[in-house]
Amino acid sequence: MSKSPFEYAPAPESRAVVSIKSQYGLFINGAWVEPKTKNKFATINPANEEVLSKISQASDSDVDRAVKAARDAFTKTWSKMPARERGKYLYRIARIMQERAREFAVLETLDNGKPIRESRDVDIPLAAAHFFYHAGWADKLEYAGLGANPKPHGVVGQIIPWNFPLLMLAWKIAPAIATGNTVVLKPAETTPLTALLFAEVCQQADLPAGVVNIITGDGATGAALVKHPGIDKIAFTGSTGVGKLIARSIAISGKSATLELGGKAANVVFDDAPIDEAIEGIVNGIFFNQGHVCCAGSRLIVQENIHDEVLEKLKRRMSLIRVGDPLDKNTDLGAINSAEQLAKIKELSISGDAEGAFRWSPDCVLPSKGFWFAPTIFTGVTQAHRIAREEIFGPVLSILTFRTPQEAIEKANNTPFGLSAGVWSEKGSRILWASKALKAGVIWANTFNKFDPASPFGGYKESGWGREGGRHGLAAYLKGAK
């Protein structure tokens, strides 16, 4: 394609809407407190490595304080409050999140590196939607089909990842407090800022002290939270490796757990697919949020007779992806969240080269500072390649082919993961057949990466335990509920 005379001038979203403090304490029992050890670590903007703020490292005793505050709030306030009153707080939080949406969006983009278009149009509206949705459930739990009088667990420990910081917080906190639990939540080390802003929202909403506690720190803080005897339930979203550690550490402790772990989703494109929309779905499947999506469509499994056509169109489409300043409203692909993650993506991509797959990226100039990786596809990938098996968690797509529908399903299911899958076909019967045969928790037909609070989300096999969202997600936060 020729160079366009229509160059989009920079259209940066203003940073003026956020005020980031130079340092943050821990949010325990409705107030900001300093960590016992006074240890702080930096959180940076991955797009330019600028230090945004200093964050507290919560120690074991801070975790203990937070869990005790949550227990007190549970026994004295939250479990005694009429459910309808609980719901009002969730509605209030949801409304405040909407009112402060721009602030949340800019802060999320600064701390995470994702494009403002996505934080503005996806992360923040969906996070508010989760609070609205669960607010409605608060006083209707006996009608959720989970028994006559479902009861909360008590204190829930929640650990969330860095890919959708505020959205994952909403997925965790909204159902937990709607069902009457109190929470101690630990945001990811590299992306704590929107969770800390959310703490301010809790204050603004007059949420009773201790119902939501937010503690920051690294893996050690997370481990202390998981092991704390005062925790009744753990909810974790993150890597399969850490998920397994958590499962081991809570074995025979009586704690229940929901784990939402990794994925290596197949996006299966049949030759009767709506090709242009399938191309969009492939692009959205793997390049949405820089591919930092557990349900990313990282394996394209395309019918061999349309492989060349799909590849040609995909390359053309990829050359339009705008990589750069995440705050620019026209940016499609932002920064990789951390140096560590960038190193992982590079390592796996190099293994793709070494194992004989063919790498292609469009021409794009990457910024010199910060962590960046060009949108990349590998063709000629086989099931035996590491890039077809391991979760890359970056903007890297592996392309495989199939000859018959059965082969497509076999290849799609040939993975230890089972979080999501996509099917592209204009034939209804084929979609129904494929979605029954695919072993994945979420199956998208002629679309990809669509989320809704009413729709349960979760995985098969090593992609996790339990479901989040919808009626199924409520069950995870209620005792004895099936």
Next chain:
Amino acid sequence: MSTLIDGSEASLRKFLDTLPGVDKVGADQRAATLATRSIKTSSKSWAIDMAIQMVDLTTLEGADTEGKVRALCAKAVHPDPRDFSVPSVGAVCVYNDLVRIARENLDLNGGSHIPVAAVTTAFPSGRASLKVKLQDTQDALTDGATEIDMVIDRGAFLSGKLGLVFDEIKAVKEVCGNRAHLKVILETGELVTYDNVRKASFIAMLAGADFIKTSTGKVSPAATPPVVLVMLEAVRDYYLQSGIHIGVKAAGGIRTTKDAIKLLVLVNEIAGPEWLNPQLFRIGASGLLNDLLLQRMKLATGYYSSSNYVTLD
């Protein structure tokens, strides 16, 4: 007629069968996402001037008179009488009995470079015999039209007589010869589905259209962004198969600079930058031009002008 088919209805149908379907949800979403592109400062200024050059300045009313057309022609040449740096529009579009008036007035105003487009073939419904449609077209050509905007027979299309739709376009194209560019109006508001829009686009291109055009402006919805998107995909794919660039004209319901800029983003990112010129993309509109002028003044001066500073057509 294209060499991709042999001209028989069987070969036309065989070709159309190879077209993939359009998923409505996905197409709508793609158009909506592209509508969030933020076009500012220098790129906005470029886009406004380009959009002005793409406007087919149109009047298609029963009440059209010589005086009305004369006013339109003066404006087509110099859209802003205070600022001659504003480019001329792409064409003037009128009913075929006013073609001669339009041609004379354009020439008189120094607009001999501006083509006159005539709507023919029993526009807007297309409900007349082929003989009448061809004569309608012939009259417009005789009076000096160098662009013909014909309508397809939607009734034939919807009842499955695709060969008839094809043959009519082919016949009108033969009348046009190389004297006039042929724009084929699909009237997408009556075809309704995106699958139909894609199919009709290809029928028109295979039959010899130089442009495919969304709508007459008499039926709503008209040039919605997803419909334009589907048609831009069609011309892109046709080019990849045949090496021939076919133009697209979006007409109907495009009233603001914002609407126009959104269309240019679609052209840029769907068909490709080769289509970003008045030879390959047009916007059929009347009121749009004034909004483009007001936005152009705003960019130049920093102030919004009142509508008293742009001329009535």
